[in-house]
Amino acid sequence: MADAKRQVHLAAHFPGVNNTTLWADPLHRSQIDFSAFEHFGRTAERGRFDYVFLAEGLRLREHKGQLHELDVVGRPNTLAVLTALAAVTEHIGLVGTLNATFNEPYELARQLSTLDHLSGGRAGWNVVTSSDAFHGANFRRGGFLDHGDRYHRANEFVSLAKELWDSWTADAIVADRATGRFLAEDAADAGAFAHRGAQFDVRGRFATPASPQRYPVIVQAGDSADGRDFASEHAEVIFSRHSAFDEARTFYADVKGRLAGWGRTEDSLKILPAVTFAIGDTQAEAEEVAREVSLAQVTRRNAITVLEQLWGTDLTSYDADGPLPAFDPGEGPADTVSGKITKGWAPRFPNAVQIAQAWRAQSEAEGLSIRELVIKVAGRQSFIGTPSHVASELDRYVQERATDGFVVVGTTSPHGLDAFVDRVVPELQERGVYRTEYEPGATLRQNLELPEPGARVAAVRDAEEEVRRVG
């Protein structure tokens, strides 16, 4: 039965600052010029995606005490570029990473509300936290919060933001010329709020009226136990890193299983892992494309850099085409300490010694050089094959509840999405698992098939009423 099929949701990650963008590729243009964002946004919209996704930068990455120079560096301010994108697109959601550690709730809430107003209900917020004094050095609050505290702050931050967004009712503005009433009679204190918590002690009047979605769609990417709890309380989309099929299914079941504890339904949260793709007219051609991309992403110098991040020491004397270091992280030259060699990268290697040993074992067993090993272990799940094969794999993931869809990551800016939209999307549409048109006027939340915000709040309130009434 065609209409019983689960629908695939797609988002597109702008290929900006990371180690996977092929900046030397002749197709690569700028990751800064607005025309790049415009092309990318319009392409995603042409492909009927739910949203485009922008990461955020708060300090330039450093490697061995100097700015890292091998990857794409430099990006615009997330909120400003998303709002500019709102002007040149009509349907596509606009989701940005915005840090809950280095922003203040009042200010960020009004900026997100503004984006939601100006885009007609297309705003989304990927909530991240930072525990990093390196980034903190660029901000007044400076310093950092330890892991637990940053989730406390993030949790209270989002709750407070929701209080602010709820402080205006949707019908507070009547703007009646005849009576001279701009605000409704019962809205004389529109925006009033008072909040006293462990992290924030604030009160006053919120300055921005209720926006089309009221709350932006809340996206979250953290993966620790704290992160998963935060996600199951607040998130409406999880930007997951679990993309291999079995792993994705396990993660999906775990997180969706936590929702009931917060009074939420399974449909109130979408899980979208980040994936890459390589397509060709034949499987062999696609494999060849994928191989070329890997070699361009992991140059000899890049391979050594990845190794240095894990080992926490200078390894420039190693040959990328040779074997891995024979010593474990922490046992090398005494002048560097594991974890300090790189700054500004998300911590990718929580248990360095164990990973290094596994990498060494794998490279010995399979006869892999440093570079070959890094290509094998550092890449994301990639869908490789003909458009029809890629579409069938994406579909399988969704039908079998490994995901609700995907965040597609291209390898060049701004054309990295073109082939996917032109060739894979029609295959998905053909299968009846992907929209062929947007619903006119639909918000991002509606496109994602998420419940309206506040529905849960209302349900809890009704339940409490009921208890009081019965009691």
Next chain:
Amino acid sequence: MTRRPTIAVALDGAGWHPAAWRDPSARPAELFTARYWRDLAQFAERADVDLVTFEDALGLQSSTLWSTDERTDQVRGRLDALLIASFVAPVTQRIGLVPTVTTTHTEPFHVATGLQTLDIASRGRAGWRAQISGSPHEAAHFGRRTVPNVDIEALLAGDSEQIRAGLDEAREVVEVVRRLWDSWEADAIIRDASTGRFIDRERIHGAEYEGEHFSIAGASIVPRSPQGQPLVAVLGHQTIPYELAATSADLVFITPLDEAQSVSILGEVRDAEVRTGRTGRPLSVLAEVVVVLESTPAAARAALERLDEQNGSPLTSDALIFTGTPEQLLERIDAWTALGYDGVRIRPARLPRDLEQLADWVLPALGRSDAAGTTLRERLGFELPENRYTAAAAAAGAARQNGEAA
């Protein structure tokens, strides 16, 4: 040949009169929509306005100076100005876009990168009106610091401790924002495939700023924007803000109420430039004026009276309230220009009514802008600024060469 006076139009809600939203031309139900702001900016651009400013504050509008009120008969609610400007950037081509961004509570790093991005999205048309937030109720929205009630007498006397502290902090914020704007030299992105280097890290510089109020370590995350340094504007009513403008800004908006003040305040600004040791281009000085424009003086007065009556009290403003005909406004602008003013920032009492009057009658009489290019700097006749690090490197190189020659 003298330049045409600069015409800035200050956009805020339905206009600067609190009852403006009741004017037949107003679109009060649309104040928070994309279409409203796009229409206003595109209309101003077609009329050849040089730049539009967008008002902002980190609190709700109020009829009282330092606290909120519970009036329901005036516009309440506002969108973030930097984001409104960012939104209209790709759908306009020539007009300067100057949002207000506060220096008191907003992180300087966010200010710097947000304005760089506006400059990129507008292809070089960004400016910044830097404004302090002195009110206790705005501080309570952040909860990070407490601000005492402003001592109005001290304020009027021109020497409020609190305002002075706010302005000192603002001076630091502008300084660090300018450093961040310079932190990437124009050619820092090299994309050198032969060496595998995307950037030349020697051409990116950390702000390394330590001031009284905060410190910032790193470089901006945004490469150098088209203008390098977007133009910075400050609105001032007194000596201390004039000094902030003289040390930190490119443009100053001032509020002469009559002929005598038009002379004396301009003199005070020039004195402040001397006192603070300003070098380089003098401040561009724009006079602020609230306008109600109709085809006869009587009609303009009647329009203002009607709005005043609707509001329940006469309009008050920090700036001159001008009611009259477009010809009379042109005379007013001519008089200021003759005194050495670079132009005016016009605050339309009613939007879009008074903007339409400007477009139909005032701007055509002034002639087209003689701008040599499309950036805001070019439009207002400002040079492209030198990057401090590129300039320093060039100077060091020249010194080395001279040394070798000797």
